[in-house]
Amino acid sequence: MSEKTYIVEIADLTGHSVVEMTKTELIDQATESQGSWVFVDNRMVASDELANTDFDTAQHIRMVPALQAGNDSSDEPTYTVEIADPTGHSVVEMTKNEIVEKAKQQSGAWVFVDSCMVATDQLATTDLSTAQHIRMVPALLAGQ
Numbered sequence: 001m002s003e004k005t006y007i008v009e010i011a012d013l014t015g016h017s018v019v020e021m022t023k024t025e026l027i028d029q030a031t032e033s034q035g036s037w038v039f040v041d042n043r044m045v046a047s048d049e050l051a052n053t054d055f056d057t058a059q060h061i062r063m064v065p066a067l068q069a070g071n072d073s074s075d076e077p078t079y080t081v082e083i084a085d086p087t088g089h090s091v092v093e094m095t096k097n098e099i100v101e102k103a104k105q106q107s108g109a110w111v112f113v114d115s116c117m118v119a120t121d122q123l124a125t126t127d128l129s130t131a132q133h134i135r136m137v138p139a140l141l142a143g144q
Helices: 023-032 047-052 096-105 120-125
Strands: 005-012 015-022 036-040 043-045 061-065 078-085 088-095 110-113 116-118 134-137
Touching: 005 023, 015 023, 023 036, 023 047, 023 061, 036 047, 043 047, 078 096, 088 096, 096 120, 096 134, 116 120
Parallel strands: 005 061, 078 134
Antiparallel strands: 005 015, 036 043, 036 061, 078 088, 110 116, 110 134
Protein backbone atom coordinates (compact mmCIF):
# COMPACT_ATOMS: atom_id res chain seq x y z
CA MET A 1 0.00 0.00 0.00
CA SER A 2 1.38 3.40 -0.91
CA GLU A 3 1.94 6.11 1.65
CA LYS A 4 -0.61 8.93 1.83
CA THR A 5 0.41 12.24 0.20
CA TYR A 6 -0.16 15.76 1.46
CA ILE A 7 -0.26 19.12 -0.31
CA VAL A 8 2.77 21.16 0.81
CA GLU A 9 3.62 24.76 -0.06
CA ILE A 10 7.39 25.20 -0.35
CA ALA A 11 8.66 28.78 -0.37
CA ASP A 12 10.99 29.58 -3.25
CA LEU A 13 12.20 32.52 -5.34
CA THR A 14 8.89 32.70 -7.24
CA GLY A 15 6.79 32.84 -4.06
CA HIS A 16 6.04 29.19 -3.44
CA SER A 17 5.57 25.88 -5.20
CA VAL A 18 2.73 23.53 -4.37
CA VAL A 19 3.77 19.89 -4.31
CA GLU A 20 2.40 16.58 -3.11
CA MET A 21 4.64 14.81 -0.63
CA THR A 22 4.44 11.80 1.60
CA LYS A 23 5.21 12.23 5.28
CA THR A 24 8.55 10.52 4.72
CA GLU A 25 9.42 12.84 1.82
CA LEU A 26 8.49 15.90 3.88
CA ILE A 27 10.65 14.77 6.80
CA ASP A 28 13.54 13.99 4.42
CA GLN A 29 13.22 17.38 2.70
CA ALA A 30 13.15 19.23 6.05
CA THR A 31 16.16 17.28 7.29
CA GLU A 32 18.18 17.68 4.06
CA SER A 33 17.59 21.42 3.78
CA GLN A 34 18.94 22.32 7.19
CA GLY A 35 17.40 25.51 8.45
CA SER A 36 13.97 24.93 6.87
CA TRP A 37 10.95 25.68 8.98
CA VAL A 38 7.83 23.55 8.69
CA PHE A 39 4.46 25.01 9.64
CA VAL A 40 1.45 22.78 10.15
CA ASP A 41 -1.72 24.84 10.40
CA ASN A 42 0.37 27.95 11.20
CA ARG A 43 2.23 26.21 14.02
CA MET A 44 5.95 25.75 13.60
CA VAL A 45 6.98 22.14 14.08
CA ALA A 46 10.58 21.22 14.86
CA SER A 47 12.07 18.78 12.36
CA ASP A 48 12.61 16.18 15.10
CA GLU A 49 8.87 16.37 15.94
CA LEU A 50 7.65 15.82 12.35
CA ALA A 51 7.60 12.02 12.65
CA ASN A 52 5.12 12.29 15.55
CA THR A 53 2.94 14.95 13.89
CA ASP A 54 -0.53 13.98 12.63
CA PHE A 55 -0.74 15.36 9.09
CA ASP A 56 -4.15 13.76 8.45
CA THR A 57 -5.97 16.59 10.24
CA ALA A 58 -3.73 19.36 8.85
CA GLN A 59 -5.39 21.98 6.68
CA HIS A 60 -2.24 23.79 5.58
CA ILE A 61 1.39 22.58 5.46
CA ARG A 62 4.17 25.00 4.53
CA MET A 63 7.95 24.72 4.37
CA VAL A 64 10.04 27.92 4.34
CA PRO A 65 13.74 28.65 4.63
CA ALA A 66 14.73 29.78 8.09
CA LEU A 67 15.44 33.46 8.55
CA GLN A 68 19.10 34.15 9.16
CA ALA A 69 20.58 37.30 10.55
CA GLY A 70 23.30 39.03 8.62
CA ASN A 71 24.40 38.57 5.08
CA ASP A 72 26.54 35.63 4.01
CA SER A 73 28.73 37.78 1.79
CA SER A 74 29.25 40.58 4.28
CA ASP A 75 28.03 41.95 7.57
CA GLU A 76 29.06 45.43 6.47
CA PRO A 77 26.72 48.15 7.78
CA THR A 78 24.57 50.13 5.37
CA TYR A 79 23.94 53.86 5.25
CA THR A 80 21.07 55.90 3.87
CA VAL A 81 22.40 57.97 0.97
CA GLU A 82 20.61 60.71 -0.96
CA ILE A 83 21.78 60.68 -4.58
CA ALA A 84 20.91 63.74 -6.66
CA ASP A 85 19.16 62.88 -9.92
CA PRO A 86 16.85 64.55 -12.47
CA THR A 87 13.83 63.96 -10.17
CA GLY A 88 15.50 65.70 -7.22
CA HIS A 89 17.13 62.81 -5.41
CA SER A 90 16.82 59.11 -4.75
CA VAL A 91 17.25 57.61 -1.31
CA VAL A 92 19.14 54.31 -1.24
CA GLU A 93 20.80 52.04 1.31
CA MET A 94 24.47 51.45 0.52
CA THR A 95 27.50 49.93 2.18
CA LYS A 96 30.61 52.05 2.52
CA ASN A 97 32.23 50.13 -0.35
CA GLU A 98 29.20 50.78 -2.55
CA ILE A 99 29.35 54.51 -1.76
CA VAL A 100 33.04 54.61 -2.69
CA GLU A 101 32.44 52.68 -5.94
CA LYS A 102 29.45 54.84 -6.94
CA ALA A 103 31.48 58.02 -6.32
CA LYS A 104 34.32 56.66 -8.48
CA GLN A 105 31.89 55.68 -11.26
CA GLN A 106 30.41 59.18 -11.35
CA SER A 107 33.69 60.95 -11.95
CA GLY A 108 33.65 64.28 -10.24
CA ALA A 109 30.75 63.40 -7.93
CA TRP A 110 30.72 65.28 -4.67
CA VAL A 111 29.95 63.39 -1.49
CA PHE A 112 28.83 65.26 1.60
CA VAL A 113 28.89 63.62 5.01
CA ASP A 114 26.97 65.74 7.51
CA SER A 115 27.35 68.82 5.25
CA CYS A 116 31.14 68.38 4.97
CA MET A 117 32.44 67.56 1.48
CA VAL A 118 34.66 64.46 1.44
CA ALA A 119 37.04 63.86 -1.46
CA THR A 120 36.38 60.62 -3.35
CA ASP A 121 39.86 59.32 -2.56
CA GLN A 122 39.23 59.95 1.17
CA LEU A 123 35.86 58.14 1.37
CA ALA A 124 37.36 54.71 2.05
CA THR A 125 39.07 56.00 5.20
CA THR A 126 36.20 58.21 6.39
CA ASP A 127 34.31 57.04 9.48
CA LEU A 128 30.63 56.92 8.51
CA SER A 129 29.43 55.21 11.71
CA THR A 130 28.11 58.45 13.23
CA ALA A 131 27.01 60.11 9.96
CA GLN A 132 23.54 61.61 10.13
CA HIS A 133 23.21 62.69 6.49
CA ILE A 134 25.10 61.43 3.43
CA ARG A 135 24.49 63.05 0.04
CA MET A 136 26.03 62.44 -3.38
CA VAL A 137 25.67 65.11 -6.06
CA PRO A 138 27.20 65.65 -9.47
CA ALA A 139 30.04 68.15 -9.44
CA LEU A 140 29.26 71.67 -10.62
CA LEU A 141 31.19 72.44 -13.76
CA ALA A 142 31.72 76.02 -14.83
CA GLY A 143 31.29 76.96 -18.45
CA GLN A 144 28.86 74.28 -19.53
